Amino acid sequence: MSKGILVVVSGFSGAGKGTVMKRLLEKYDDYALSISVTTRNPRPGEEDGREYFFRKREEFEKLIQEDALIEYAQYVENYYGTPRSYVEEQLQAGRNVILEIEIQGAMKVKKKIPEALLVFVTPPTVEELERRLRDRGTETAQVIADRLARAGEEAKGMDQYDYILVNDTVEECVDHLHQIIVSEHSRASRNTEFIADIQQQTRAFQK
Numbered sequence: 001m002s003k004g005i006l007v008v009v010s011g012f013s014g015a016g017k018g019t020v021m022k023r024l025l026e027k028y029d030d031y032a033l034s035i036s037v038t039t040r041n042p043r044p045g046e047e048d049g050r051e052y053f054f055r056k057r058e059e060f061e062k063l064i065q066e067d068a069l070i071e072y073a074q075y076v077e078n079y080y081g082t083p084r085s086y087v088e089e090q091l092q093a094g095r096n097v098i099l100e101i102e103i104q105g106a107m108k109v110k111k112k113i114p115e116a117l118l119v120f121v122t123p124p125t126v127e128e129l130e131r132r133l134r135d136r137g138t139e140t141a142q143v144i145a146d147r148l149a150r151a152g153e154e155a156k157g158m159d160q161y162d163y164i165l166v167n168d169t170v171e172e173c174v175d176h177l178h179q180i181i182v183s184e185h186s187r188a189s190r191n192t193e194f195i196a197d198i199q200q201q202t203r204a205f206q207k
């Protein structure tokens with residue numbers, strides 16, 4: 001069975017990544033979404049173990065010490081990290097694992113795991129980005145301002161990603177992402193065993 005692809009998805013806060021990932025998992029098989037650990041407080045409606053594992057700072061620091069996280073980063077005053085064991089299990093089981101993480105974490109994954117596929121999700125325009133952030137309505141003006149400032153920082157790293165995915169309508173964006181991942185499975189460098197096998201078997205035909 002072929003291994004799954006580790007897909008790192010980043011994008012501006014307010015780009016609609018969460019909605020796109022949720023729909024991707026509903027619509028297509030063979031995907032698993034990694035649930036991160038964070039020290040931030042749950043937003044209304046969020047549940048421990050569903051959106052995130054919400055943990056105290058000391059507990060998070062313990063996970064770092066135990067090397068239980070593939071990567072972690074600080075984002076607007078809080079820690080966020082990716083638990084290692086679930087990701088490894090799911091990849092082995094042939095599922096594509098989605099990490100929805102910010103750019104510092106994405107760069108760490110790229111360095112540690114070069115075969116990871118990095119996708120950056122963006123609204124079609126900056127005006128649209130600002131509108132989506134304000135419309136969410138769950139954040140204070142200060143948090144919105146921090147996130148917009150952070151967007152400027154993140155835009156600087158967009159060219160480090162393998163694909164830029166414009167989120168105009170959710171359905172199109174989901175289908176497009178799925179197509180990218182399906183195509184990636186055909187990449188020669190991801191099929192070295194298959195290639196070696198065919199090369200070995202066809203060697204017998206050579207004169």
Ligand code: 5GP
Pocket residue numbers: 010011013036037040071072073075080081082100101102103104105106
């Ligand atoms: P939010 O607080 O809006 O849920 O997330 C803030 C940012 O943290 C988002 O850009 C989100 O993608 C990112 N994030 C979520 N989980 C992780 C993680 O495990 N590692 C890293 N590096 N970033 C994460």
